[in-house]
Structures are given as C-alpha cells and as structure tokens.
Amino acid sequence: MQHWKAVLIKFIMCFAVLGLVLGLFFGVSFANILILSVLLTVVSYIAGDVYLLPRFENWGATLSDFTLAFVAIYLLGSFLFETEVPLATASLVSSAFLAVGEYFFHKYMAENVLDGHAIRSDEEKELIHQKLQAEYSEELNKGIPEDREK
Template identity: 45%
Template structure:
C-alpha cells in the first residue's frame, strides 16, 4: 500500500509539472502529458527511487531522475510533437527535466522517511 501511495504522489506531481511545462508552454495535449507521466513514473520509480536512492544518495538519485526525465520527454515527445522542431523539443525536455529533478529531490525525502527503498524485492536472493 505504501508503494501505491508513493506512486500516486509521484504521478500527480509529474503530471502537473509536465502539463504545465509541455501543455501550456509547448502545446502538448493533456493525453500526451499523461502518457509521458506513466512511462516516466514506471521507469523512474523503480530505477531512481527504489534502486539508486538507497544505494547512493539523494543528489545522485535526483540526477538520475533528471537524465531519465530528459530522455523520456524527448524520446516519447518526438512522435507526439506535431510540428515542433527538434531543438524546441529538446528545450522543452530540458526545462521539464530540471523541474522534475528538483521535485524528485524533495520526493526522495518522503521515500527515505517511509523506508520504501529497502524493499525485499530489491534485495539479492541468497539461496
């Protein structure tokens, strides 16, 4: 249940950021922002929040989330960006990634407080 709550918080946070930046700033649809949120949320929660954060530190995890956000917004945005040039799309991805990385830095405090990064399914098996 704690992971579902964390994913919901992360999803709402990411959707708001992506819609404000991409939807209002670069004319992406709400559906485009939602699709990017789902892809980014699934990838970054397991890699950045549950794998990188417990093994390294908050700044490293936020930087990993920055890279993931930039790549996801840029790559998923390519087929969705009707008429936006590659440079403008990269700029949109950069702005989105910076804001998401800052938000993720603070979200990681929640993850650490709830001790979600030390889940049993992330531990190597010793059989």
C-alpha cells in the same frame, strides 16, 4: 501499501509539472502529457526511487532522475508531440522542474517508504571509508636497500 501511495504522489507531481511546462508553454496535448506522465512515473520509480536511491542517496538519484526524464521526454516527444515543439528546450525545462520535485520526493521516500535506509549515517559512511583504505606493511619493503627508504 506505502509504495502505491508513493507512486500516486510521484504521478501527480509528474503530471502537474509536465502539464504546466509542456501543456502551457509548448502546447502539447493532454493525452500526450498523460502518456508521458504514466511512463515516466513507472520507469523512474523503479529505476530511480527503488533501486538507485538506497545506493546513491538523494543527489545521485536526483541526478539520475533528471537524466532519465530528459532522455525520456526527448525520445518519446519526438514520437508523440504533433506540433512543432523545440524538444531539447522542452525536455531540459521539464527535467529541471521534475528534478526539483524529485529531490523532495526522495526525502519523503527515504523517511516513509524505505524506512530511513536510503540515507546513510555518518558512522556508516566512516565504515565504508575505512574499508577502502590501503594497508602498508614492512613485508613490502623486502629487497629494498636501506638507503632508498630514507
């Protein structure tokens, strides 16, 4: 049930941002905004919020959502938008506003839907860092003359 609520919140956010940016400033039709909002909501929720957010935390997931939104709006816009729309500008502005909303949406996801598992504690970060440390032992010095060690 929590996932459906999160998808609805994400859809409302996407539809509002795309409606304001693409509808008001670039004259994109309501139907095209609705289609783009549905597709972007589904793909970015599965890829960014469910898969990437627990692995890369908020900033990584927000950056991936920005990139996904830019590419999706640019590519789908080239097929859907009937009017002369500067696709790069429209995609960049829409993606930037969506990324701001995604940053706060990811905080909601981490606390309410993913039960806080998406944000690593300082202890978990330290354990990960310790696992990546290299070991050094005297066995690696065999065959090296003493004067080279100094």
